[in-house]
Amino acid sequence: MMRTIATSAVLGLASTAAFVVPAHAEGGLEQSDGGGYKVSVHVTVSGADAGKVGKSGGSSLSVAPTCWWRLYNPDIGGNDATTPAGFQKFYDESIPYLTGHAAAGRLSMPDANEVKRVTEASAGGANYRWYQLQCKPGASGVKEGYTKSGGTYMGTEIGVSYAAFLQGQEPEPYVAPKDLADALWAAAEQGLTNPTIDRNPKVGAQGGATVVNVPTMFWVTNAAASLADDGKIELVATAGNTTVRLNAASSGVDFTSPAGSNSCSVDQAKQAFSAGKSDAGGCTITFDRSNAGWPVTATISWSGRWTGSDGSGEPLPEVFHSTTTNVPVTEIQIQNR
Secondary structure, X not given: OOEEEEEEOOOOOOOOEEEEOOOHHHOOOOOOOOOOOOOOEEEEEEOOOHHHHOOOOOOEEEEOOOEEEEXXXXXXXXXXXXXXXXXXXXXXXXXXXXXXXXXXXXXXXXXXXXXXXXXXXXXXXXXXXXXXXXXXXXXXOOOOOOOOEEEEEOOEEEXXXXXXXXXXXXXXXXXXXXXXXXXXXXXXXXXXXOOOEXXXXXXXXXXXXXXXXXXXXXXXXXXXXXOOOOOEEEEEEEEOOEEEEEEEEEEEEEXXXXXXXXXXXXXXXXXXXXXXXXXXXXXXXOOOOOEEEEEEXXXXXXXXXXXXXXXXXXXXXXXXXXXXXXXXXXXXXXXXX
């Protein structure tokens, strides 16, 4: 059965694993001006199946936003530019001096009519505050569609970097599809564990050794944690207007050793030895020579792709989980009578 993780601002059914993005005013945005400014979007992992591919219920995942709006206060002469009157003063005293190369700064400013509108609305009782656009290095608020263009200066498009919002109506931080996908895949990887394995036969008189040229059956004992039960994972996440879907799969388990190897499907790797039952559908290695302990490594690889609701998407980084155990292999001599 495919495991599905849904991420949204609304909890799904109790039986569905869910990443939940709290509302902006309730902690979706974390701000701190004391000793630095920190912004993060929080995703809480909950639901009965979340532990299969994510952190255990009740923990949270912090996703760094791609762009966000920050209260703007340059603190010039004690003037609070976050207030409409203070920003109007800052605007009137700064714009005339933006000449030459600094003229590009004009394009990042709202136009005079907008500043005036906000100032007059505030005088009439509207609770506006002014914000400055922030984006992580390399990101563009214009290209991400998070702000409008103010124009082009010497071939470079300049986004409007200042905007006024009514208190309680500030935009949520923007998380680009790739950033959201990377965070979710990282959470899934943390939830997927290394395989634990068992084998048969184990000859008691030989210290639990297996036998040369006899098929030794191997299987994974923690399929739920290492293979997500069926080797398939589907994650859907929504943060604001950003939605991504991740589909990942494992082709099975590769068992490798210096004396014998095999690549087995998920179903083969899950099939445990049962007395009296054929091992034809299981995963076996036939060791070609004896040793006090051949190192046998079981490796599970995961690969897939994420897609965004905006049509973006790319392959997921391949993930590997492995474990190694030493398997003693002996030869059994049959005496002629």
